[in-house]
Amino acid sequence: MQHINHFINGEFVSAVDGKSFEKRSPVDRRLIAQVSEGGKVDVDRAVHAARAALNGEWGAFTMEQRVEILYGVADEITRRFDDFVEAEMADTGQPKSIMTHAFIPRGAANFKIFADVIKNVPNESFQTTTPDGLGALNYAIRVPKGVVGVVSPWNAPFLLMTWKVGPALACGNTVVVKPSEETPLTTTLLGEVMNKVGVPKGVFNVVHGFGPDSAGEYLTHHPKVDAITFTGETTTGAAIMKAASEGMRDVSFELGGKNAGIVFADSDFDKAVDGIYKSSFLNSGQVCLGTERVYVERPIFDKFVEALKKKVEKVRHGRPDDENCNFGPMISHEHQAKVLSYYAKAVEEGATVVTGGGVPSIPEELKEGAWVEPTIWTGLAEDATVMKEEIFGPCCHIAPFDDEQQVINWANDTEYGLSTTVWTRDLSRAHRVAAKINVGITWINSWFLRDLRTAFGGSKQSGIGREGGVHSLEFYTETRNVCVKL
Numbered sequence: 001m002q003h004i005n006h007f008i009n010g011e012f013v014s015a016v017d018g019k020s021f022e023k024r025s026p027v028d029r030r031l032i033a034q035v036s037e038g039g040k041v042d043v044d045r046a047v048h049a050a051r052a053a054l055n056g057e058w059g060a061f062t063m064e065q066r067v068e069i070l071y072g073v074a075d076e077i078t079r080r081f082d083d084f085v086e087a088e089m090a091d092t093g094q095p096k097s098i099m100t101h102a103f104i105p106r107g108a109a110n111f112k113i114f115a116d117v118i119k120n121v122p123n124e125s126f127q128t129t130t131p132d133g134l135g136a137l138n139y140a141i142r143v144p145k146g147v148v149g150v151v152s153p154w155n156a157p158f159l160l161m162t163w164k165v166g167p168a169l170a171c172g173n174t175v176v177v178k179p180s181e182e183t184p185l186t187t188t189l190l191g192e193v194m195n196k197v198g199v200p201k202g203v204f205n206v207v208h209g210f211g212p213d214s215a216g217e218y219l220t221h222h223p224k225v226d227a228i229t230f231t232g233e234t235t236t237g238a239a240i241m242k243a244a245s246e247g248m249r250d251v252s253f254e255l256g257g258k259n260a261g262i263v264f265a266d267s268d269f270d271k272a273v274d275g276i277y278k279s280s281f282l283n284s285g286q287v288c289l290g291t292e293r294v295y296v297e298r299p300i301f302d303k304f305v306e307a308l309k310k311k312v313e314k315v316r317h318g319r320p321d322d323e324n325c326n327f328g329p330m331i332s333h334e335h336q337a338k339v340l341s342y343y344a345k346a347v348e349e350g351a352t353v354v355t356g357g358g359v360p361s362i363p364e365e366l367k368e369g370a371w372v373e374p375t376i377w378t379g380l381a382e383d384a385t386v387m388k389e390e391i392f393g394p395c396c397h398i399a400p401f402d403d404e405q406q407v408i409n410w411a412n413d414t415e416y417g418l419s420t421t422v423w424t425r426d427l428s429r430a431h432r433v434a435a436k437i438n439v440g441i442t443w444i445n446s447w448f449l450r451d452l453r454t455a456f457g458g459s460k461q462s463g464i465g466r467e468g469g470v471h472s473l474e475f476y477t478e479t480r481n482v483c484v485k486l
């Protein structure tokens with residue numbers, strides 16, 4: 001069992017009042033770590049360290065120096081790849097292959113890409129005519145926002161935290177991160193990386209704890225935090241937005257989703273089945289971009305349901321480092337209970353359970369884990385609770401459709417607007433449908449294929465703002481215009 005401390009001003013420190021909480025494995029409930037719990041004083045210390053770093057050595061760094069050191073961070077993450085993989089597996093219990101293929105390499109890439117972006121993106125300038133004919137030159141300079149509060153979730157903890165920390169540091173800010181209480185390990189490990197490569201103390205700080213009445217609330221209410229970037233549930237976003245209104249701090253929010261997958265009869269059938277399988281069940285369905293509502297054109301509906309069922313019934317629950325297993329647990333027992341309550345609700349509302357619907361049979365040594373069965377339903381009405389609310393579990397409902405406009409209306413009939421996948425070989429239709437769906441990201445014949453230069457974010461209640469490429473610079477810098485009369 002390890003002790004996980006805050007990382008403040010370049011040092012690993014316990015909470016000033018000595019408080020801590022338990023981090024238990026979602027796989028078997030084993031105690032993994034005793035984690036320091038941040039109070040007001042810890043958050044205040046971290047924010048002050050971040051402020052001092054801005055006014056100190058880090059603030060004096062040139063852009064080239066920042067770029068170089070962020071490349072160093074990425075390289076050191078890669079050098080310690082196995083440690084990050086182990087830590088993230090311990091935190092989430094998800095299979096090793098997701099860590100090695102996606103989540104940890106993305107963490108390193110999140111530092112490299114924004115080092116490249118800051119180096120290569122020009123600032124705007126305008127030549128302005130004036131009555132005297134001599135004109136004026138307007139040009140923009142970008143300055144860091146200041147101290148950025150980063151509040152991150154548990155589902156892809158390292159990827160989602162670095163997705164914010166990378167651009168924030170590239171732009172010259174300093175950060176205080178409050179990782180999810182469920183996943184404290186990789187964010188803490190990043191502190192070691194920062195020290196190893198010589199990131200000045202106070203640039204990257206971590207305070208552990210919970211949301212309300214804890215480190216999350218204290219950080220987001222702290223008057224010396226200049227901007228807040230948050231990924232998590234929409235309801236939490238609303239609470240943080242209220243906090244940010246004190247002192248008019250800027251926010252960037254990546255929130256929940258209730259994403260549709262649309263499969264046309266002319267799609268490449270096997271690729272569509274495989275794509276929907278991944279988008280609904282990867283990471284045990286705990287992906288904000290995942291698909292919980294699948295619509296399949298009627299001529300291939302029965303065949304599709306059968307093929308997806310067959311695939312889902314092959315999953316093997318087990319430990320993340322067991323090569324014979326490919327399916328992890330829910331992050332916590334609390335989340336397991338939430339997902340199972342939706343499983344019950346679906347039946348209550350008249351769903352046909354195609355497969356799953358409960359807790360899998362599991363070896364004795366894993367009995368204490370937060371396991372649920374991957375589940376497919378059919379037969380629900382569009383207004384059923386399970387069709388409206390984000391479940392964030394390994395489940396999807398499949399409905400047949402007959403008409404393009406009908407399926408677009410269904411896909412859009414949600415308060416969320418994060419992502420969609422469309423499966424078809426008809427290019428005109430693909431573009432037409434993509435333009436009509438109110439989401440931040442539509443994938444055609446793919447899912448979760450990410451180019452980090454593109455705009456990323458949600459419409460409606462799935463988010464505020466866009467991050468990625470130049471869009472991240474918009475949030476993590478303040479643009480100042482200088483007008484020079486010639």
Ligand SMILES: NC(=O)c1ccc[n+]([C@@H]2O[C@H](COP(=O)([O-])OP(=O)(O)OC[C@H]3O[C@@H](n4cnc5c(N)ncnc54)[C@H](O)[C@@H]3O)[C@@H](O)[C@H]2O)c1
Binds near residue numbers: 209215220232287390
């Ligand atoms: N749009 C995206 O890019 C994206 C990506 C990943 C996850 N998500 C969403 O995240 C959710 C799952 O993550 P989660 O359960 O960790 O979300 P969550 O909102 O419960 O928690 C996220 C973080 O906020 C903190 N927090 C909670 N209440 C707070 C408060 N009042 N003030 C300050 N901080 C507070 C938590 O401690 C945690 O660090 C899902 O809804 C999912 O869709 C969205």
Ligand SMILES: O=C/C=C/C=C(\O)C(=O)O
Binds near residue numbers: 286450
């Ligand atoms: O679970 C959500 C995953 C979100 C992914 C990203 O934010 C990303 O790829 O940048």
